[in-house]
Amino acid sequence: MKKKVITIAALLLIVSLIGFRLVANKEKIDEKNVLPTETNRAIPVTVAAATEGEVNQPLVRTGNLIPYREANIMATTQGQVDAVHFELGSYVKQGARLVQIDSKLKELSLEATQLNISKLKKDVDRYSTLYAGNAATELQLTDTKYNYENAMNQAEQIKKQIQDAAVLSPISGRIVKKSIENGEYVNPGTVLGTVLDVSRLKVQVIVNEADAYQLKEGQHVRVSTDIFPDKKFDGVISYIAPRGDEQHTYPVEITIQNSSGLKAGTFVTVAFNNTSSQRALLVPRSALVESLQNPYVYVVEEGLAKQRKIQVGRTIGESIEVLSGLNANEQVVTSGQINLTDGARVQAAN
Known part of the structure; x- marks a missing residue:
């Protein structure tokens, strides 16, 4: 019995040694099969310098x-609107009557002023005759002439107000804005519409x-x-x-x-x-990564590819204008970008 136990123990020891040996051999084989690291290997790329120069392009x-012209239709006198002679979209000619403002009181005032003018004219004639015969003083004649001339000026002012009650189109064109309706009250400077x-x-x-x-x-x-x-x-x-x-x-x-x-x-x-001749900073179009809406390039600095966001302008042949983000003579990657990440080691193949 004792001999049998010793035999079993020996067999277990042999199996353990064989298992340990197999595990050790597998680890050595796995170590040999591990691929060499690429961390420090430089990625081959081609580069080109950002160049600055004169660019001639069609202007x-x-x-x-x-x-060509735009004008507001504007009231120049106050009063209630009697009539509006235009609609939105209407074509109007320069000088056409567009709005009529009530002028009845002004017309009555003009009639009264004209009657007064007739009376004052007779007074001027009478005092002139009396003054010539030394029957009136010079002051009386002067005052009468002053009143007559003042009434004439008042009549002209009233006529202008009546004329302004008819609002005319300042230019020929189409109505693009209407800001007035019949019955509304307006003041001088009120915008009634716009014509283009x-x-x-x-x-x-x-x-x-x-x-x-x-x-x-x-x-x-x-x-x-x-x-x-x-x-x-x-x-x-x-x-x-x-x-x-x-x-x-x-x-x-x-x-x-x-x-x-x-x-x-x-x-x-x-x-x-x-x-048009202008100075511009240019890089090959092949240097551009992503799209024109979100452009960037890889700039090579001390053997490393640095991702740089740029602002682009015109496309000029096989080059593209750089407005900001890059300086002249900086080296940009023109091929091999697909393998790059920011900070990757690179080696220029050209």
Whole structure:
């Protein structure tokens, strides 16, 4: 029995030694199968420098169309409105009567003043005769003439008030605002409506100093809009500001004959027959990561790829303009970005 126990114990010891040996061998095999770490391995990329230089491009600006003229219909006398002769959207001609303000009391006042003028005229004639015969003093004649002239002035003022009771259209165009109805009371300065002249339209754009010296008033330009993608409209430079602002930019105004039903407020593009030379910071388009709405690049600094958010401008051939976030001569990654993360080690392959 004792011999049997010893035999079993020996077998268990042998099995334990074999198991320990197998585990040790497996650990060595696993260590050999572990892939070498990539942490310190540099990722190959190609790079290019951000370059600054003169860029010549067609001079193009954008803006919104505005009416050629816009004017308020305004009361210049007080009183109750007797009649309104326009509606929203009506076409009116310059000088047309649009609103009639009650002027009956003024007309009665004018009649009374004119009767007084007739009487005073007779008094002037009578005192002139008496003064010539030394039957009246010079003071009496002077006072009579003064009263006569004062009455004449009053009559002219009343006539002007009666004339102002008829509110006329200041320009030809369409009514875009109506702010009055029959029976309302108005005072001088009350705005009764607004009229727009869109027979011609204008667009105002801003150009830099160098471009302002290239342009001339009377020069023709091409105007386009996405509303009519197949049409080009002829515009004429009608105004170039004689003075620039602190940023050395100049307002320029273009006038367009509106025979195609364009509406004020439409967004348009103005193409001048000139090129614009400007300094710009450029990088290859291939350096751009993400989209134009959320652009960034990888900048190589001391062998590391640093993610840098930038603001972009125009696309110029195979390059893109950088407005901010990057300096001239900085090295940007142009290929291999798919393998990069911020701070990854890189090696320029070019």
